[in-house]
Amino acid sequence: MAFGWIDEQxxxxxxxxxxxxxxxRAADTPVLDLASNDYLGLTRHPExxxxxxxxxxxxxxxxxxxxxxxxxxxLHAELEDGLAAFCGFEAALVLSSGYAANLAAVTALAPHGxxxxxxxxxxxxLIDGCRLARGATQVAAHRDPDAVRKALQGHDGPAVxxxxxxxxxxxxxxxxAELAAVCRExxxxxxxxxxxxxxxxxxxxxxxxxxxxxxxxxxxxVTVTLSKSLGSQGGAVLGPARVIRHLVNTARTFIFDxxxxxxxxxxxxxxxxxxxxxxxxxxxxGAVARELHERLxxxxxxxxxxxxxxxxxxxxxxxxxxxxxxxxxxxxxxVGCFRPPSVPDGVSRLRLTARADLxxxxxxxxxxxxxxxxx
Numbered sequence: 001m002a003f004g005w006i007d008e009q010x011x012x013x014x015x016x017x018x019x020x021x022x023x024x025r026a027a028d029t030p031v032l033d034l035a036s037n038d039y040l041g042l043t044r045h046p047e048x049x050x051x052x053x054x055x056x057x058x059x060x061x062x063x064x065x066x067x068x069x070x071x072x073x074x075l076h077a078e079l080e081d082g083l084a085a086f087c088g089f090e091a092a093l094v095l096s097s098g099y100a101a102n103l104a105a106v107t108a109l110a111p112h113g114x115x116x117x118x119x120x121x122x123x124x125x126l127i128d129g130c131r132l133a134r135g136a137t138q139v140a141a142h143r144d145p146d147a148v149r150k151a152l153q154g155h156d157g158p159a160v161x162x163x164x165x166x167x168x169x170x171x172x173x174x175x176x177a178e179l180a181a182v183c184r185e186x187x188x189x190x191x192x193x194x195x196x197x198x199x200x201x202x203x204x205x206x207x208x209x210x211x212x213x214x215x216x217x218x219x220x221x222v223t224v225t226l227s228k229s230l231g232s233q234g235g236a237v238l239g240p241a242r243v244i245r246h247l248v249n250t251a252r253t254f255i256f257d258x259x260x261x262x263x264x265x266x267x268x269x270x271x272x273x274x275x276x277x278x279x280x281x282x283x284x285x286g287a288v289a290r291e292l293h294e295r296l297x298x299x300x301x302x303x304x305x306x307x308x309x310x311x312x313x314x315x316x317x318x319x320x321x322x323x324x325x326x327x328x329x330x331x332x333x334x335v336g337c338f339r340p341p342s343v344p345d346g347v348s349r350l351r352l353t354a355r356a357d358l359x360x361x362x363x364x365x366x367x368x369x370x371x372x373x374x375x
Contacts, residue, residue, distance in 0.1 A: 017319035018339065034352045034366055035334040039309045040199050040281045041357030042231030042271045052232070055266025063259035067094075068248070071259025079269045080236070086272060087198070087207050088215030089222065089238040093247055096260050098195050098225030099125040101235030103132060104251035105191050105223050106162060109243070110135035114158035117151040117188075119143065119174065121167045124342075126193055130162065142167075145178040152186040159188035165208035165222075166196035169343050169351070171289070171310025173197075176212035183219065190214075191221045199229020200286060200308045204279030208308075229275070229285075232267035234260040281356045285309045288363065289354035295367040301374065309354040312338070313370065314347060320375040321348035327373035333366055 013019050042048050055075055063071035076094050084092040095101045106129025110116045114135030118126065121142040130137040135158070140147035148161050161183050163174045176192065183190045197208030206215070207222070214220045221239035226232045237247055247254055275281060289306040296303040302314040315321035318339040325337035328350070336351035343349065350370065358366075 031334045033334045035336045037228040039229045039285045041355050048231050048267050048270045051270025052263040052267035055262040059262035067259040075265045079265050082272050088210050091241040091244040092236050092238045093244045094236045096257050098235035100253040101223040101237050102126050103129045103253045105237050107133045108247050108251040109160050115155045117148050117161045119163040145182045149182045162191045165192050165194045166308040170304040170312045171306040173307035189219050193223045195225040198224045205282030226268040230268045230271040233264040284356040288358050299371045311352040312349040318348045331369045333369045
């Protein structure tokens with residue numbers, strides 16, 4: 001029977017406790033949200049929603065085509081200029097998602113004969129970019145510049161190291177300055193996914209590369225998402241203008257994909273303006289993460305110290321992680337649940353998002369509910 005193997009796979013997932021389901025949410029809910037990536041609390045900010053609405057009224061519901069045909073509006077160009085200036089890079093290119101941005105950057109910058117060195121803890125989008133690229137990928141130990149150095153040694157062609165700046169599972173940060181130094185020893189480029197750094201790290205939320213002194217470097221390319229701190233949707237690649245021009249001409253997820261909807265571009269641009277005006281939001285997100293960690297560990301839970309705004313709490317098993325997250329939701333708290341195969345080390349976790357708009361009472365309530373529902 002066609003696709004009969006799907007039933008066998010479904011049964012294996014069920015036995016392993018790895019079945020994933022969709023849960024549509026209502027527009028208004030009393031559940032305290034520590035599961036989303038809305039780090040700065042901007043998704044429902046009036047200026048952001050009005051930015052989306054105004055863009056839709058002006059440009060329509062969709063971009064009408066790929067960026068190279070009809071999908072580039074003046075709004076897209078304004079957003080690209082704003083992102084590049086804010087993060088300290090020469091140019092930017094907006095795509096339909098952060099996932100598409102990572103595929104574009106990695107595949108376009110790793111031609112046949114090149115070597116890609118990928119951190120073992122990288123996000124799936126970077127991993128898929130490595131799989132699709134024509135270069136040969138070597139996986140390096142997590143957050144280990146010496147492992148990157150060894151992987152680059154002896155290679156006599158184009159090379160690029162690829163890493164998250166803040167890893168999405170535990171919220172730990174990559175040693176960016178050390179990675180850049182290693183790459184420069186070997187003439188390699190550095191591609192950094194700053195999805196969890198933009199809006200949280202760096203002066204006023206300008207990102208982890210900015211904080212590490214790498215913004216604007218001619219050998220560094222950064223990808224960002226518009227769907228986390230900027231409360232919208234979409235992604236972008238930031239870097240030297242010649243690299244961005246290269247992506248426009250070679251990156252398949254840019255060339256053949258429909259351009260980002262104007263409403264998303266308008267929302268992201270409004271959020272970027274707001275972040276410029278209120279830089280304290282970035283520091284607040286970090287402070288909330290640290291307070292969550294302190295309170296969780298004081299309650300006897302095994303929480304990983306955050307380097308940005310992601311706080312993870314270890315769970316005994318995949319099944320117990322799923323039950324723990326479900327019990328939290330039943331108690332009025334939404335948390336993320338990470339388990340194999342999404343986690344490279346095989347350790348299941350609850351994943352909490354520290355939002356800048358959380359109050360002290362909400363933090364206390366969240367910690368109490370997590371403690372009361374622990375397996």
